[in-house]
Amino acid sequence: xxxxxxxxxxxxxxxxxxxxxxxxxxxxxxxxxxxxxxxxxxxxxxxxxxxxxxxxxxxxxxxxxxxxxxxxxxxxxxxxxxxxxxxxxxxxxxxxxxxxxxxxxxxxxxxxxxxxxxxxxxxxxxxxxxxxxxxxxxxxxxxxxxxxxxxxxxxxxxxxxxxxxxxxxxxxxxxxxxxxxxxxxxxxxxxxxxxxxxxxxxxxxxxxxxxxxxxxxxxxxxxxxxxxxxxxxxxxxxxxxxxxxxxxxxxxxxxxxxxxxxxxxxxxxxxxxxxxxxxxxxxxxxxxxxxxxxxxxxxxxxxxxxxxxxxxxxxxxxxxxxxxxxxxxxxxxxxxxxxxxxxxxxxxxxxxxxxxxxxxxxxxxxxxxxxxxxxxxxxxxxxxxxxxx
Amino acid sequence: xxxxxxxxxxxxxxxxxxxxxxxxxxxxxxxxxxxxxxxxxxxxxxxxxxxxxxxxxxxxxxxxxxxxxxxxxxxxxxxxxxxxxxxxxxxxxxxxxxxxxxxxxxxxxxxxxxxxxxxxxxxxxxxxxxxxxxxxxxxxxxxxxxxxxxxxxxxxxxxxxxxxxxxxxxxxxxxxxxxxxxxxxxxxxxxxxxxxxxxxxxxxxxxxxxxxxxxxxxxxxxxxxxxxxxxxxxxxxxxxxxxxxxxxxxxxxxxxxxxxxxxxxxxxxxxxxxxxxxxxxxxxxxxxxxxxxxxxxxxxxxxxxxxxxxxxxxxxxxxxxxxxxxxxxxxxxxxxxxxxxxxxxxxxxxxxxxxxxxxxxxxxxxxxxxxxxxxxxxxxxxxxxxxxx
Numbered sequence: 032x033x034x035x036x037x038x039x040x041x042x043x044x045x046x047x048x049x050x051x052x053x054x055x056x057x058x059x060x061x062x063x064x065x066x067x068x069x070x071x072x073x074x075x076x077x078x079x080x081x082x083x084x085x086x087x088x089x090x091x092x093x094x095x096x097x098x099x100x101x102x103x104x105x106x107x108x109x110x111x112x113x114x115x116x117x118x119x120x121x122x123x124x125x126x127x128x129x130x131x132x133x134x135x136x137x138x139x140x141x142x143x144x145x146x147x148x149x150x151x152x153x154x155x156x157x158x159x160x161x162x163x164x165x166x167x168x169x170x171x172x173x174x175x176x177x178x179x180x181x182x183x184x185x186x187x188x189x190x191x192x193x194x195x196x197x198x199x200x201x202x203x204x205x206x207x208x209x210x211x212x213x214x215x216x217x218x219x220x221x222x223x224x225x226x227x228x229x230x231x232x233x234x235x236x237x238x239x240x241x242x243x244x245x246x247x248x249x250x251x252x253x254x255x256x257x258x259x260x261x262x263x264x265x266x267x268x269x270x271x272x273x274x275x276x277x278x279x280x281x282x283x284x285x286x287x288x289x290x291x292x293x294x295x296x297x298x299x300x301x302x303x304x305x306x307x308x309x310x311x312x313x314x315x316x317x318x319x320x321x322x323x324x325x326x327x328x329x330x331x332x333x334x335x336x337x338x339x340x341x342x343x344x345x346x347x348x349x350x351x352x353x354x355x356x357x358x359x360x361x362x363x364x365x366x367x368x369x370x371x372x373x374x375x376x377x378x379x380x381x382x383x384x385x386x387x388x389x390x391x392x393x394x395x396x397x398x399x400x401x402x403x404x405x406x407x408x409x410x411x412x413x414x415x416x417x418x419x420x
Numbered sequence: 421x422x423x424x425x426x427x428x429x430x431x432x433x434x435x436x437x438x439x440x441x442x443x444x445x446x447x448x449x450x451x452x453x454x455x456x457x458x459x460x461x462x463x464x465x466x467x468x469x470x471x472x473x474x475x476x477x478x479x480x481x482x483x484x485x486x487x488x489x490x491x492x493x494x495x496x497x498x499x500x501x502x503x504x505x506x507x508x509x510x511x512x513x514x515x516x517x518x519x520x521x522x523x524x525x526x527x528x529x530x531x532x533x534x535x536x537x538x539x540x541x542x543x544x545x546x547x548x549x550x551x552x553x554x555x556x557x558x559x560x561x562x563x564x565x566x567x568x569x570x571x572x573x574x575x576x577x578x579x580x581x582x583x584x585x586x587x588x589x590x591x592x593x594x595x596x597x598x599x600x601x602x603x604x605x606x607x608x609x610x611x612x613x614x615x616x617x618x619x620x621x622x623x624x625x626x627x628x629x630x631x632x633x634x635x636x637x638x639x640x641x642x643x644x645x646x647x648x649x650x651x652x653x654x655x656x657x658x659x660x661x662x663x664x665x666x667x668x669x670x671x672x673x674x675x676x677x678x679x680x681x682x683x684x685x686x687x688x689x690x691x692x693x694x695x696x697x698x699x700x701x702x703x704x705x706x707x708x709x710x711x712x713x714x715x716x717x718x719x720x721x722x723x724x725x726x727x728x729x730x731x732x733x734x735x736x737x738x739x740x741x742x743x744x745x746x747x748x749x750x751x752x753x754x755x756x757x758x759x760x761x762x763x764x765x766x767x768x769x770x771x772x773x774x775x776x777x778x779x780x781x782x783x784x785x786x787x788x789x790x791x792x793x794x795x796x797x798x799x800x801x802x803x804x805x806x807x808x809x
Contacts, residue, residue: 032615033645034583036674037532064484072482078474085467093461093657095453128517128683135682139553143426161679164528194423226421256422268482270688285425292549293524294517294683297689395542 039144039166060092060237060408063376065204065265065353066399071324072268073308078307086396088303096299098287100126104306108275112237113261116250116276122280125287126297130234130262130274135161135231136286136293137258137276139193142167147193153356153383153392155204158197158232160247164318167194171386172201175334178210181217188225195228200248200353202235203385205394215248222256234262234274239324239351252401263305265353266318271301295367322351323397329355332397332405339413341420346395353398363419364390372415375408428533449797452765454593454654455788461657462697462706469697472723477692485688487676489515489664493695495666501626502650504666506638510670514676515686515730519623519651519663523679524550525675525682526584526647526665528617529575531556536582538616540568542745542772542781544593547586547621556583560775563592567599569605577614579759580594584617587809589637591624591741594772594783598739604637623651623663623685626707628740629715644668652694654742655707711740714787718744720794721786728802742787752808753779761804766798 042056048129085092089396097107105124107114113124124236127133142148142165150159152171162169167285173180179198185195198218210218222229231248255278260272263388276286290296332355336346346357359365365379380392393412456542466612467511474481488494498504502513516522523546539548551558559576562569568587576582581693585687587607589599599607604774611618620637638648644667651663679685718740725735725799748754755766769781782801786794 032618032643033671034530034615036529039532040529040674057433066484069479069483070477072479074474074479075483077482078471081470081474082467085463090458090461090463093466093659094657095455132683138431140425142421143428157681157684160685164678164681193690198742203703216667228423254421268689269484270482272685272687282422283428289553292520292546292553294661295546298661299721300657300690301687316571354527409680 034255038218039164041060041284047220058146058251059376060374060400060404060411061210061376062395062397062400062408063378064343064405065396066335067265067269068324068399070121070295071321073312076312077304077308080311080415081304083311084303084307086283092300093374096296096302098291100127100297100357101302101306104302104309105275108261111309113275113277115247115257115259123283124275124277125283125290126302127274127290128234128272128294128297129264129269129278130260130328131157131161133276134158134230134232135164135195136289137383138162139259140285140289141194141228144275149184149187149193149196150385151198151203152385152387153205153380153389154197154303154385155232156378156382157198159382159385162195162197167384171384174206176208178203178208178214179218181214181221185221188221188227193225193227195230196222197230198248199232199235201233201240202354203246204351204352205354205378206234207347207349207354207403209245210248212245215245216321219248219251219253219257220251223254227320228258229257231257231259233259234265235352235365236261237266238322238325238353240322242350249277258282266321267308271305273301273305276359298371328397328400328402328405332409335406335409339409341413341417344416352398353396355395355397357393357395359393359416360420361391363416365393366390367395367419370410372411373413377412423514428553429642441598443475448765449763449800451784451786451789451791451797452767454785456658457713459789460699460710466657466693466700469700470693472700473475473692474529481689481692483590484689485685485691487514487680487685488672489686492690493691493698494664496698497650498697500584500698502648502664502666503659504636504648508666512564512672513664513666514672514679515691516663517683517686518653519649519662519698520550520650521620522605522663522665523547523586523619523621524553525678526617527554527743529674529678530583537775538573538576538582538585539580541702541774541776542594542769543586543709543774544621545767545771548771549773551584551586554635558774560773563595563597564794565597565704567603568591568607568775570603570610574610577616581615582616584619585611586593586619586621586636588621588624590622590634591627591738591743593624593741594743594767595745596736596738596741596743598634599637601634604634605640606780607644608637608642609642611641612643617644618646619710620646620648620651623654624741625650626655627711627714627742629711629718631670634802638666644671655710656694656697660694661696661782662686705786714742717786717789717794718789719786719790721798724795724798727797730802730806732809733805742785744784744786746784748782749809750780754782754804756808757801757804760808763801764798
């Protein structure tokens with residue numbers, strides 16, 4: 032007989048597990064996971080970066096690197112991608128195994144059982160899974176079209192001791208909304224005033240198809256109360272497993288010590304290769320190409336939803352990112368839509384609202400499906416929902 | 421002001437941090453870290469594997485993979501490297517970010533504060549750091565020349581509720597000793613009888629320069645109470661960050677769900693490339709080459725220690741692995757040797773004995789230093805110790 036596992040765990044399967052399973056079943060059209068388009072990876076440039084760098088570094092290419100990641104790579108990321116503010120230096124950034132590891136490192140460092148965590152309702156299920164390992168007390172804040180309801184947030188932080196506030200400011204997963212400029216400023220101030228840490232998870236910042244870039248929440252942070260996360264998974268390649276975390280130097284030091292004990296360090300092979308890629312290529316041109324392609328896919332999905340969804344449904348038309356958020360009539364459970372319709376996978380909403388458990392929404396991903404699949408899938412969903420009405 | 425970090429953490433720096441810092445200071449001869457020899461990486465073959473596989477897989481090479489790692493790669497590892505027993509199938513193996521992540525996943529899944537963990541005295545500092553995150557109650561079992569003192573272990577598991585027993589059966593880090601065949605059988609039986617989990621951490625199994633291979637503890641496990649860990653870091657390249665964990669299917673499922681929440685999955689680029697390497701190359705021939713080179717380095721260090729250390733010191737002469745263990749006279753503190761001698765870095769012993777905190781030993785690594793450095797370093801250490809006597 033095995034010893035008991037920690038009392039922190041139930042025997043339930045993970046929401047992420049279901050998500051990855053859904054996304055790989057070949058017979059279904061998957062609007063479920065958030066995979067970037069396979070045909071848009073800059074394969075030739077990445078291959079070349081590998082070759083050039085392994086020849087340059089010779090044997091050292093395959094040796095251990097450092098826990099933070101090489102200085103030059105972190106510098107390239109700071110100047111070309113993270114775009115925070117001039118005061119942010121190499122001492123403020125560490126690489127992580129995707130942004131997912133950045134979230135779990137912060138959860139590990141800060142949270143004891145019962146500690147207060149604020150999330151958006153709805154939010155990214157992977158963040159919820161990472162926080163849940165620490166058994167925190169969750170508070171859910173409503174999302175408006177301009178992001179988090181900050182009045183509601185302020186009431187919560189006045190009433191309860193909150194350690195972490197998790198937000199996705201750009202093209203939020205799953206709703207696609209953006210946090211307004213005024214709210215970014217106010218959120219940074221609230222964090223400082225009420226001594227909580229804002230986790231600004233920002234993987235979609237550069238996937239803007241329309242409208243103007245907004246400065247990061249971190250750029251308004253005067254007191255170190257904002258940590259900003261980024262990732263190459265959506266804009267370059269998820270197989271690199273390369274994310275980063277920008278924070279005060281003392282916090283970086285603590286998180287780096289933690290990472291040493293958890294998995295030592297990032298892959299030096301990957302770090303070297305990505306540094307070469309960023310140094311040799313025009314990332315902006317690549318992003319322009321991505322955004323044109325994703326905008327077209329999004330337009331196709333918006334047109335199909337207009338055409339096929341019954342009029343009682345609402346859906347967003349985001350200016351960037353990977354997701355459209357559909358709101359069904361209150362009495363329709365998206366889980367039932369999943370079960371009834373056997374052709375299209377998507378993310379049902381219940382698990383994304385950690386407190387309110389709202390059931391009448393669907394997250395639809397358009398980034399890695401063809402126009403034909405989008406059309407066929409939207410039609411099938413529309414028919415299914417019409418039957419249920 | 422930031423919120424408080426978890427009460428689980430002190431502000432102390434990590435032992436691993438010191439270790440990596442020591443190993444990268446250029447002015448010192450480092451016998452400290454356990455880096456494999458940089459000039460022995462099969463660079464050309466690894467480069468070729470990358471190229472061949474990225475051409476074969478085309479764009480898919482850069483897409484998400486799976487949380488367990490690709491079936492074919494896990495199968496190659498099972499048949500060519502892990503060598504456990506026929507009943508072990510693909511359902512029993514998951515890839516990890518180095519063996520370090522395997523240890524931290526097991527700690528995360530099983531341990532609550534105060535739970536009993538048995539480690540060898542001395543043991544691998546990275547395992548201690550991973551366990552310490554969970555604030556367990558440590559028990560230390562003496563090492564004899566044939567490994568763990570199992571009578572002492574049986575007394576402990578009779579008296580206390582123990583969840584995990586961590587052991588490095590081959591060329592133990594830091595002492596270089598091997599667990600005898602009889603003890604491997606008995607340890608598997610004890611685990612089954614007293615319901616604890618054995619973590620068999622086995623990164624050095626294939627680095628045997630002399631003597632006969634011993635079957636793994638896992639091969640004597642009838643009840644799923646042994647989990648076996650392996651890694652490519654020492655035998656192929658640490659920059660791949662590729663380890664694995666072999667366990668019962670139900671446990672693999674739980675650990676995979678955990679990994680999803682922590683960092684999602686291994687790098688598909690790395691998995692694809694390594695699968696190609698293992699399929700195209702003769703790993704045994706590579707290991708033979710490694711072992712000849714490491715044996716020569718070890719012999720050089722043994723000869724130098726004989727020549728330069730005062731006769732009051734003892735040291736091991738291991739049949740494999742990366743380390744020689746030096747025992748100084750009782751009153752000499754290896755930390756003082758580190759401070760006094762400014763030329764040679766090594767691992768002092770106090771932190772490796774989690775309970776007894778013995779100070780009079782040194783771990784010397786010979787795998788990534790030249791003969792000249794070995795000679796110069798041993799001479800300096802010998803002189804320093806002679807002065808202290």
